[in-house]
Amino acid sequence: MYDHLTVVTHPLVQHKLTLMRDKATSTAEFRQLLREISQLLAYEITRELEMTTRRIETPLREMDAPVLAGKKMALISILRAGNGLLDGVLELVPSARVGFVGLYRDEETLQPVQYYFKVPQDLKDRLVIVVDPMLATGNSSAAAVDLLKQAGANDIRFMCLLAAPEGVARMKEAHPDVPIVTASLDERLDEQGYIMPGLGDAGDRMFGTR
Numbered sequence: 001m002y003d004h005l006t007v008v009t010h011p012l013v014q015h016k017l018t019l020m021r022d023k024a025t026s027t028a029e030f031r032q033l034l035r036e037i038s039q040l041l042a043y044e045i046t047r048e049l050e051m052t053t054r055r056i057e058t059p060l061r062e063m064d065a066p067v068l069a070g071k072k073m074a075l076i077s078i079l080r081a082g083n084g085l086l087d088g089v090l091e092l093v094p095s096a097r098v099g100f101v102g103l104y105r106d107e108e109t110l111q112p113v114q115y116y117f118k119v120p121q122d123l124k125d126r127l128v129i130v131v132d133p134m135l136a137t138g139n140s141s142a143a144a145v146d147l148l149k150q151a152g153a154n155d156i157r158f159m160c161l162l163a164a165p166e167g168v169a170r171m172k173e174a175h176p177d178v179p180i181v182t183a184s185l186d187e188r189l190d191e192q193g194y195i196m197p198g199l200g201d202a203g204d205r206m207f208g209t210r
């Protein structure tokens, strides 16, 4: 069931995640930890990027040195919590283009409704990395990926901090071609759709709202 999911078990990621889950952690610390973990997750999600070589001269001799083959990247933040993952990844890949998808849940139909969509035009030529800290029901993530595919994206990866089994299953059903990288596969969703044991509302914790 989880063959499209990678859980990054690196000790640094797990340690930082525990600090983030702790309700005693301040907003400032939470934001900083999220930024740090985003870079460690980005390391994993970009592991298979294509490489080529470039002829360079070190101070001692010439060599064919490895460089990225140059497939361009787009980072897509699902508003608003996705922005907490965005900056850290952008530091590692400063040339990436950035897009934003805003979705809210219709209280009657419970379906995601788009309120904002602004993405780079050439998505079809880019590796698209979607960032959202919490993969809960998976409904908004699946809807966001639907929109990105309609906009031309055909090489999409999904990066989150925590995933619930329900969300992973939903994504696999809707988008089996989209690999997911996360720091933890938690136990389940509660009745309100929170990930358990989770860390609460990621947006509220990173922006200090309630």
Ligand code: URA
Pocket (backbone or CB within 6 Å): 081, 134, 136, 193, 194, 195, 196, 198, 199, 200, 201, 202, 203
């Ligand atoms: N969104 C959050 O911020 N937290 C959850 O636990 C689930 C969805």
